[in-house]
Amino acid sequence: MRFSSTLRASLALSSFVAFADSYWIFGGTQPLVTTRLDPVVDPNGVGGHVHVIAGGSNFGPTYDYDTQIQSKCSTITVQKDLSNYWAPQLYYHDQTSGELTAMPTSFNIYYLPRAGPANESIMAFPAGLRMLAGNTTEHTVDYNASSFADQAISYMCLDYNNDHTGDPDWAERPDFFDHTCPDGLRAQIFFPSCWDGVNLDSADHKSHMAYPIQNYNSGDCPDSHPVHLVSLFYEMFVSVDQFPYNGAGTWVYANGDTTGRGLHGDFINGWADISLLQDAIDNCGDANGQVSACPPLQAVVDQNAASACEYTGLIVNEEVGLNGPISVLPGCNPLWDGTGAQPACPNTDATPGFINAAGPLPTGWNDVGCIAEGTNGRALTGASTTSPNMTRALCAEFCDSKGFSIAGAEFSDECYCDNTFQNGASNTTVTWSECSNKCAGNSLQDCGGPLRLSIMFNPTPGHASIVSQTPIVPSGAPATSAPVASVSGASMVVSSAAAAPTASNVAAPAPQVPSGWSAAGCVSDNGARTLNGFSLATDTMTPGICVSTCASKGFSMAGIEYGRECYCGDSFVNGGGSSLAASTCSMACSGDSSSTCGGSWALSLYKESGSISAALPNSASSSASSVAVPSSVPAPSSVAVPSAPAASSVAISSVPAASPTSALLVAVPSPSAVPSSVPASVPSSVAAPAASSTATASNSTIDLPAGWSAAGCVSDTLQRTLNHDAFTGTTMTVASCVSWCDSRGWSMAGLEYSRECYCGDSFVNGGGDPLPDSACDMTCPTDGNSCGGPLALNVYTKAGASQAARRSLKARHFGRRHGSGNFF
Numbered sequence: 165m166r167f168s169s170t171l172r173a174s175l176a177l178s179s180f181v182a183f184a185d186s187y188w189i190f191g192g193t194q195p196l197v198t199t200r201l202d203p204v205v206d207p208n209g210v211g212g213h214v215h216v217i218a219g220g221s222n223f224g225p226t227y228d229y230d231t232q233i234q235s236k237c238s239t240i241t242v243q244k245d246l247s248n249y250w251a252p253q254l255y256y257h258d259q260t261s262g263e264l265t266a267m268p269t270s271f272n273i274y275y276l277p278r279a280g281p282a283n284e285s286i287m288a289f290p291a292g293l294r295m296l297a298g299n300t301t302e303h304t305v306d307y308n309a310s311s312f313a314d315q316a317i318s319y320m321c322l323d324y325n326n327d328h329t330g331d332p333d334w335a336e337r338p339d340f341f342d343h344t345c346p347d348g349l350r351a352q353i354f355f356p357s358c359w360d361g362v363n364l365d366s367a368d369h370k371s372h373m374a375y376p377i378q379n380y381n382s383g384d385c386p387d388s389h390p391v392h393l394v395s396l397f398y399e400m401f402v403s404v405d406q407f408p409y410n411g412a413g414t415w416v417y418a419n420g421d422t423t424g425r426g427l428h429g430d431f432i433n434g435w436a437d438i439s440l441l442q443d444a445i446d447n448c449g450d451a452n453g454q455v456s457a458c459p460p461l462q463a464v465v466d467q468n469a470a471s472a473c474e475y476t477g478l479i480v481n482e483e484v485g486l487n488g489p490i491s492v493l494p495g496c497n498p499l500w501d502g503t504g505a506q507p508a509c510p511n512t513d514a515t516p517g518f519i520n521a522a523g524p525l526p527t528g529w530n531d532v533g534c535i536a537e538g539t540n541g542r543a544l545t546g547a548s549t550t551s552p553n554m555t556r557a558l559c560a561e562f563c564d565s566k567g568f569s570i571a572g573a574e575f576s577d578e579c580y581c582d583n584t585f586q587n588g589a590s591n592t593t594v595t596w597s598e599c600s601n602k603c604a605g606n607s608l609q610d611c612g613g614p615l616r617l618s619i620m621f622n623p624t625p626g627h628a629s630i631v632s633q634t635p636i637v638p639s640g641a642p643a644t645s646a647p648v649a650s651v652s653g654a655s656m657v658v659s660s661a662a663a664a665p666t667a668s669n670v671a672a673p674a675p676q677v678p679s680g681w682s683a684a685g686c687v688s689d690n691g692a693r694t695l696n697g698f699s700l701a702t703d704t705m706t707p708g709i710c711v712s713t714c715a716s717k718g719f720s721m722a723g724i725e726y727g728r729e730c731y732c733g734d735s736f737v738n739g740g741g742s743s744l745a746a747s748t749c750s751m752a753c754s755g756d757s758s759s760t761c762g763g764s765w766a767l768s769l770y771k772e773s774g775s776i777s778a779a780l781p782n783s784a785s786s787s788a789s790s791v792a793v794p795s796s797v798p799a800p801s802s803v804a805v806p807s808a809p810a811a812s813s814v815a816i817s818s819v820p821a822a823s824p825t826s827a828l829l830v831a832v833p834s835p836s837a838v839p840s841s842v843p844a845s846v847p848s849s850v851a852a853p854a855a856s857s858t859a860t861a862s863n864s865t866i867d868l869p870a871g872w873s874a875a876g877c878v879s880d881t882l883q884r885t886l887n888h889d890a891f892t893g894t895t896m897t898v899a900s901c902v903s904w905c906d907s908r909g910w911s912m913a914g915l916e917y918s919r920e921c922y923c924g925d926s927f928v929n930g931g932g933d934p935l936p937d938s939a940c941d942m943t944c945p946t947d948g949n950s951c952g953g954p955l956a957l958n959v960y961t962k963a964g965a966s967q968a969a970r971r972s973l974k975a976r977h978f979g980r981r982h983g984s985g986n987f988f
């Protein structure tokens with residue numbers, strides 16, 4: 165990231181101890197799996213409580229460094245770091261019903277080379293090192309303000325509006341807050357950095373490590389632990405803001421702790437190349453912790469591989485509260501605030517066994533890999549279905565039941581079948597990580613991607629049955645006496661972030677930007693920066709400032725992130741640019757709170773119109789089946805872009821008790837930040853014409869906004885013939901689609917494939933040809949009306965003034981095809 169000269173100057177002033185400020189963050193790291201495993205504290209068996217685990221795919225009940233470094237992938241973007249990082253899962257406790265729901269979690273993982281006054285050499289983690297920070301049995305009453313181990317556990321209540329600055333009740337503290345946190349809770353764990361130089365582990369998993377002499381987060385190492393390792397610091401982001409706060413006891417860790425003091429973190433080293441880690445420690449200096457500023461690490465960044473990293477190992481065969489509320493925490497974990505006697509175990513179930521996280525395919529079926537959709541239509545056209553419970557096994561079973569030998573899962577919840585590859589598609593696999601959409605019915609498994617299919621094959625279909633897994637009894641654990649649960653019961657993890665076509669998905673009104681530029685959706689960014697031509701950060705940021713800046717520098721794309729950061733470029737680089745849910749870009753602009761300026765690792769994108777077609781492949785036109793908002797892919801839930809001035813707080817021993825990073829701004833985007841009522845930008849007083857007799861889908865009961873009427877079934881194309889706004893939703897209705905397009909000022913709305921909605925003012929990209937009604941034969945999921953078909957749109961149009969707009973837009977598109985400059 166490059167900063168303006170003003171920011172650079174302020175950085176130089178404050179970060180006078182340059183070497184001490186060098187560090188990096190694996191920001192926005194997503195969990196690999198959430199299950200009751202802990203290979204450090206409870207090796208080989210079922211763990212004491214549920215953990216949320218990030219990192220290398222070879223995680224499991226047993227840690228072995230040589231196996232660990234064979235992991236296929238990591239949820240850390242730097243794919244050579246195959247370590248695992250974990251902490252107890254935090255639950256929302258509904259104190260009326262008693263039910264517990266696992267809250268969405270992600271991590272920022274900091275690597276901080278922190279030499280003390282003696283300037284000891286900072287060393288990489290030795291092969292096989294494992295360690296623990298924090299104490300699972302501790303409670304508030306035991307907090308010792310002079311203990312570094314206790315200081316190492318702390319909390320921040322995230323409030324980006326800064327409505328509570330200076331209020332001690334909102335200051336960083338060692339236990340849970342007694343109120344909600346509008347932008348999420350940040351739980352912080354600082355690991356000891358001094359190693360005894362001999363033992364890779366110890367009986368309590370702590371004694372082989374020690375905190376430095378001067379401070380928990382910096383200083384010189386004691387003689388007993390003379391080897392100064394790189395400091396490890398976790399920020400765990402939990403979306404507490406998505407749940408109501410109902411008093412003390414609302415938040416509870418998987419270990420039953422309702423105070424927050426029982427937070428702890430575990431680490432197992434999985435750096436495949438220890439010398440790479442040492443190289444980074446020695447040579448990477450960035451005051452903002454950006455991996456992109458560290459060439460040896462940047463060289464092995466692969467965001468796609470991190471997103472697509474699939475945990476294929478064992479999980480404990482039990483619900484952990486991600487798939488819906490649970491009544492009791494798994495294991496013996498009574499809810500307890502540390503006062504009075506500890507309650508008895510609430511859970512009398514026998515210890516369950518292990519099952520495979522991914523679940524088996526039906527008999528006869530095998531995974532082939534990831535392929536591209538057809539170039540001029542769908543690759544598999546024999547049969548198709550969608551399901552909120554989609555898994556690869558479910559898709560294979562569906563195709564098998566129809567007698568097809570090829571099954572392809574796409575875009576989380578879609579399934580296609582055929583016996584041969586159609587429309588220019590072939591059995592040639594593309595990079596596995598392009599199929600990175602998690603299955604709607606199992607977030608541990610991949611189900612294709614935009615325009616990408618996870619292919620399965622069975623030469624003799626028609627006989628398959630779903631294989632249910634027999635749990636494996638862990639060695640050293642009591643045998644299960646519980647009934648064998650189906651694999652889906654244990655591994656089915658449904659995202660809570662489904663994008664329903666509610667008004668809350670509607671973005672704020674388009675802000676003013678220079679002419680010739682227009683908004684192009686919300687797209688992903690990453691630590692390497694996907695628009696890297698120029699950048700600027702300011703507290704007075706508006707879309708206008710960013711777009712003007714990029715335009716003045718000669719760039720054709722501008723992206724605004726994190727409220728105050730502006731990035732320019734001509735194309736997406738470094739693996740970003742994927743379409744994100746509009747709600748991911750929901751942070752208010754620092755210079756204009758009525759406008760939206762991106763989110764965490766999420767760019768509000770603007771394009772100069774001459775190059776719109778280059779910008780949209782990742783957004784409006786990227787998926788064959790659609791779409792802007794894959795309902796099963798949660799928005800990246802966290803993630804840091806430390807703003808520049810904050811780096812100054814990372815000074816080496818300056819403020820002993822404070823977290824070294826407490827001033828860093830880090831985000832958990834709030835999905836509900838978007839205004840829920842958006843006035844229609846086109847007055848709806850235009851008289852409603854008589855319903856068109858050509859309508860295929862105009863059930864007389866549909867309640868359309870004034871002026872709208874059905875206009876029949878027409879063809880769509882993969883490039884999208886209504887290409888301005890789109891959303892998908894499992895509760896799609898004709899009325900919700902038309903109202904949504906109407907509220908955004910469009911004069912045409914189209915429903916496709918049962919749950920997709922597209923808006924525009926004219927047919928573009930070659931579609932719009934009339935089709936027989938039978939082509940629009942899919943029903944909407946909830947109201948039974950017709951909601952289009954495969955590449956077939958049920959179109960509704962708005963009469964009146966928009967006709968003129970439509971004509972002029974058509975003319976401009978015609979002009980664009982002839983390449984004559986700026987049209988929008």
Ligand SMILES: *[C@@H]1O[C@H](CO)[C@@H](O)[C@H](O)[C@H]1NC(C)=O
Pocket residue numbers: 283284285
């Ligand atoms: C600390 O030691 C490193 C070598 O390990 C050296 O490059 C650096 O200049 C030293 N810094 C100070 C402040 O002594």
Ligand SMILES: *[C@@H]1O[C@H](CO)[C@@H](O)[C@H](O)[C@H]1NC(C)=O
Pocket residue numbers: 299300301302303306368
């Ligand atoms: C963990 O906390 C418990 C309860 O306060 C305490 O008895 C125990 O000594 C602590 N363990 C360590 C290793 O500090």
Ligand SMILES: *[C@@H]1O[C@H](CO)[C@@H](O)[C@H](O)[C@H]1NC(C)=O
Pocket residue numbers: 308309310311312
């Ligand atoms: C608090 O921690 C300090 C430093 O580790 C230690 O010396 C002291 O004994 C502890 N106090 C209690 C009450 O445990």
Ligand SMILES: *[C@@H]1O[C@H](CO)[C@@H](O)[C@H](O)[C@H]1NC(C)=O
Pocket residue numbers: 551552553
């Ligand atoms: C998905 O699975 C849930 C839980 O098993 C079930 O209640 C629901 O009916 C399923 N939905 C579909 C569309 O199959």
Ligand SMILES: *[C@@H]1O[C@H](CO)[C@@H](O)[C@H](O)[C@H]1NC(C)=O
Pocket residue numbers: 532570583591621
């Ligand atoms: C696709 O290729 C895989 C090997 O990559 C092969 O096993 C499979 O039979 C092929 N399927 C078809 C339908 O050609």
Ligand SMILES: *[C@@H]1O[C@H](CO)[C@@H](O)[C@H](O)[C@H]1NC(C)=O
Pocket residue numbers: 860861862863947948949950
């Ligand atoms: C709506 O119309 C379609 C055919 O266009 C029909 O199949 C469907 O049953 C109708 N739904 C209702 C609720 O009338």
